[in-house]
Each structure stands twice: as structure tokens, then as C-alpha cells.
Amino acid sequence: MKKLFLLVAVAALPMMALAQNPLNQFFSKYAGEEGFTSVHVTADLFELMSSIEMEGDAEMEQMKEALKGLTGIQVLAYEANEGQYKGDALYVEAEKELDVTAYRELVRVKDGMENVRIMAKDLGEGMVSQLLILVGSPDEFVYVSIDGALDLNAMMQMGNGMGIEGLDKLQKLQEEQESNGTQAE
Amino acid sequence: MKRSSFLLLLFFPIMVLASPHAEQVPTSSEEGTRLSLWIPGFLIKTGAGIVAKEEPQLADLLRHVGSVTVNVVEGDKMDARHERKADRRIQRYQKRHFKSLITVLTADEKVQVSVKWRKDRIRRLVVVVLGADEYVHVNMKCNFSLPELLSLMEDNAWMT
Numbered sequence: 001m002k003k004l005f006l007l008v009a010v011a012a013l014p015m016m017a018l019a020q021n022p023l024n025q026f027f028s029k030y031a032g033e034e035g036f037t038s039v040h041v042t043a044d045l046f047e048l049m050s051s052i053e054m055e056g057d058a059e060m061e062q063m064k065e066a067l068k069g070l071t072g073i074q075v076l077a078y079e080a081n082e083g084q085y086k087g088d089a090l091y092v093e094a095e096k097e098l099d100v101t102a103y104r105e106l107v108r109v110k111d112g113m114e115n116v117r118i119m120a121k122d123l124g125e126g127m128v129s130q131l132l133i134l135v136g137s138p139d140e141f142v143y144v145s146i147d148g149a150l151d152l153n154a155m156m157q158m159g160n161g162m163g164i165e166g167l168d169k170l171q172k173l174q175e176e177q178e179s180n181g182t183q184a185e
Numbered sequence: 186m187k188r189s190s191f192l193l194l195l196f197f198p199i200m201v202l203a204s205p206h207a208e209q210v211p212t213s214s215e216e217g218t219r220l221s222l223w224i225p226g227f228l229i230k231t232g233a234g235i236v237a238k239e240e241p242q243l244a245d246l247l248r249h250v251g252s253v254t255v256n257v258v259e260g261d262k263m264d265a266r267h268e269r270k271a272d273r274r275i276q277r278y279q280k281r282h283f284k285s286l287i288t289v290l291t292a293d294e295k296v297q298v299s300v301k302w303r304k305d306r307i308r309r310l311v312v313v314v315l316g317a318d319e320y321v322h323v324n325m326k327c328n329f330s331l332p333e334l335l336s337l338m339e340d341n342a343w344m345t
Contacts, residue, residue, distance in 0.1 A: 034292040044284035048331060051305045082292075 023132075023145050026097050027074050030090075035083020041073040043148075062154065069127075069149030078141040091115055091136020094143055103132055113137045126152055217260030226251035226326065249333070251326030259319040267320040271313055274322060275299075278311055293317055306330050 031038035046067045080087050095117075103119035110116075114137040120128035128150045135142040233247035258267050275297060279285070283299040290296075294316040301309040306328055314321040 032290050032292060032295075036292065038288075038290045040288045040290075042285055042287070045286040048284070048286070048300070048302055048305075048307075051302075 022098050023074070026094060026143070027076055027145070030076055030078070033083065035078050035080070035085070037075075037077045039073070039075040039077075043071040046070045046148075066151060066154030069151070070146065071148040073147075074143075074145045076141075076143040080139045080141075085141075086138055087141035088113075088115070088136045088138050090141040091134055094134050094136075094141075098132065098134075100132070103130075120150075120152070123149060128152055217262035218257060219262040220255070220257040222253075222255040224253045224255075229253065246329065246333070249327055249329040251328070253326075254322075254324040256322040257320070263318050263320060268315060271315040271320055271322070275313055283309070283311060307334070 027038065027040075030036045050064055050068050078085065078087060078090060100117075100119055103121055105117065105119050107116065107118040114135065117132075117134045119132045119134075121130040123129045129148070131144075131146040131150055131152075133142070133144040133146075229247050229250050229252075233244040236247070237244035275285075278299050281301075283301050285297060285299045288295070288297045294314065296315075297313045299311045299313075300307050307330070308326070308328060310323075310325045310327055312321070312323045
């Protein structure tokens with residue numbers, strides 16, 4: 001009986017951890033709500049893409065390399081004219097609820113009324129285990145969470161090419177790196 | 186003459202297969218559609234041969250498609266039963282080792298795309314769309330690679 005109890009407790013621990021993950025909680029809270037569009041891409045898509053042989057197509061090979069370590073992408077996009085919230089209020093709420101202090105901030109941009117923040121959890125050697133992008137303005141809010149062992153340079157290269165809202169903000173990371181490099185010179 | 190009789194031969198089985206289940210009911214008392222359609226693979230390949238000249242890319246895609254099952258329920262025919270049906274279907278596919286690739290959720294609609302693949306070729310493609318007043322289920326046997334699908338989607342004029 002004791003063994004069974006211990007087995008159930010051990011099996012349930014990962015599930016409890018997943019349920020308490022603030023990113024999943026935040027995503028689940030608003031997915032399906034009025035004004036929100038949520039997209040969840042699973043690891044299976046990346047597994048399928050990585051199994052493809054793409055000789056001669058450099059762009060696809062580059063994308064394949066960037067996607068190899070991914071385990072999932074979650075996107076939450078909100079249009080203020082379709083819902084009851086203000087985009088910048090959601091941005092502030094996301095900063096509070098997602099425990100952003102656990103992340104290293106890579107880019108913070110304020111462009112007029114729009115705030116962009118890109119954060120990551122480091123794995124070392126240019127790799128990150130999680131990339132978080134928050135975009136907030138009065139009219140919209142975008143939350144992108146990319147999980148897996150990510151090559152940041154490769155992600156920056158193909159940010160636009162994936163066609164997922166919010167990933168184009170990775171361009172700002174590239175611009176930031178380039179301007180830091182120019183200043184250092 | 187030959188072409189029109191060929192077209193008749195192509196579409197007659199579709200009409201026979203579709204008609205027992207298709208209900209188009211634009212009556213004054215209720216509006217809604219319930220449609221169940223099964224298109225066998227050989228008809229799709231025949232269709233590919235017909236469109237090959239005008240739309241060679243579409244024809245190439247169709248040659249890789251086997252049978253297709255389409256279920257559509259919309260309007261007044263839609264009820265909570267179909268929502269439960271959609272959920273059960275999704276769970277059943279997961280038990281049968283279909284991989285869910287992408288799920289898109291809005292306030293009005295849920296779209297889920299699942300596939301089964303062997304080596305690097307997609308062998309089954311399932312799309313389930315569940316909205317407030319519509320339910321669409323497409324189950325397709327096929328044999329194409331992701332690059333083929335992606336390159337076709339890049340030049341998607343035939344889709345519009």
C-alpha cells in the first residue's frame with residue numbers, strides 16, 4: 001500500500017509542477033477568451049521537420065537547425081478592439097505573473113506607446129532554455145513563449161520566416177547585438 | 186463529348202456517396218447543414234488528371250492524396266452533442282498515436298491539426314474545427330512530405 005502511494009506521488013509530481021508553471025497558467029487563463037487568439041505548437045511538429053532531408057535548401061536547413069531543440073511554442077495575441085482588456089494592462093500583468101526576475105533580459109524597447117521585452121533563461125554557450133517575448137500597447141498584447149534548447153543566433157535569423165506573430169520582435173535582439181558590437185568598436 | 190461523359194463518370198459516384206447523408210435544409214422552420222462525404226482515392230487521382238494542365242501543382246498534390254472523409258455540421262444542426270463528438274474524436278486520434286501539430290484557439294473557434302507520419306512522409310492528416318455554430322472534421326489518407334506541402338502553400342493561388 002505504501003509503495004503504491006509513493007508511486008502515485010512520484011508520478012504526480014511532474015504534473016503538479018506543470019500545472020503550477022506560471023507560463024502555462026497565464027496562457028490557460030486567457031486562451032479562448034474574447035479578443036484572444038492562442039496558438040500552441042507542439043514538439044511533434046518540430047520532430048517532423050527535423051526528420052526531413054532538405055539537401056540544397058540552405059534556408060530550410062538553417063530553419064531545421066534552429067528548430068531542432070524546440071519542444072514547444074505558445075503564442076497569445078490580443079486585440080483590444082475585440083475584448084474587454086487594455087493591451088498595456090495585460091503587459092503589466094504578464095510581467096507580474098510570469099516571474100520575469102528568473103529570466104535574463106535581452107532587449108527592452110519602448111517605441112512610442114509600444115513596449116517590447118525579450119527575456120531568456122540561459123543554458124550557456126549562446127543557448128537558452130526558454131525565450132519569452134512580451135509586447136504591449138494600448139491596442140494589443142502579444143505573449144510568445146518558446147521552450148527547448150534554443151540557439152539564439154539561429155532563432156534571430158529565422159524569427160521572421162516562421163510567420164508567427166511576435167517572433168518578428170527577435171529582429172530587435174539582432175539590432176541590439178549589432179549596435180552593441182558597433183559601440184564596442 | 187468524351188470530356189463531359191468523363192466528368193459525369195467522375196462526379197456521379199460522389200453524388201451517390203454524398204446524397205444519403207447530405208441534408209441541405211434552407212426551410213423556413215430550420216436552417217442548417219449536416220454533410221458526411223467520403224471520396225475514394227481513385228476519384229481524387231482522376232480529378233488530378235483532369236486539372237493537371239491548368240493547375241499542375243494542385244494535380245501533383247492530389248496524386249498524393251488517398252481517400253478523404255469530410256463531416257460538416259453547421260447552423261441549427263449544430264448542438265452540444267457535436268462538441269462532445271469533436272472532443273471524443275480528438276482523444277481517439279491521440280490514442281491511435283496521431284500527433285497533434287498545432288492548435289489554434291479563439292473565442293469562437295478551435296482548430297486542431299493532427300497527423301500520422303512514417304519516416305518523413307505524412308500518411309494521415311486530420312483537421313478538426315469546432316465553432317459555436319459549426320463543426321468540421323476532415324480525415325485524409327495521403328502520402329506527401331512536409332516540404333511538398335510547404336512549397337505548395339507558398340504558391341497558394343489555387344486555394345483562393
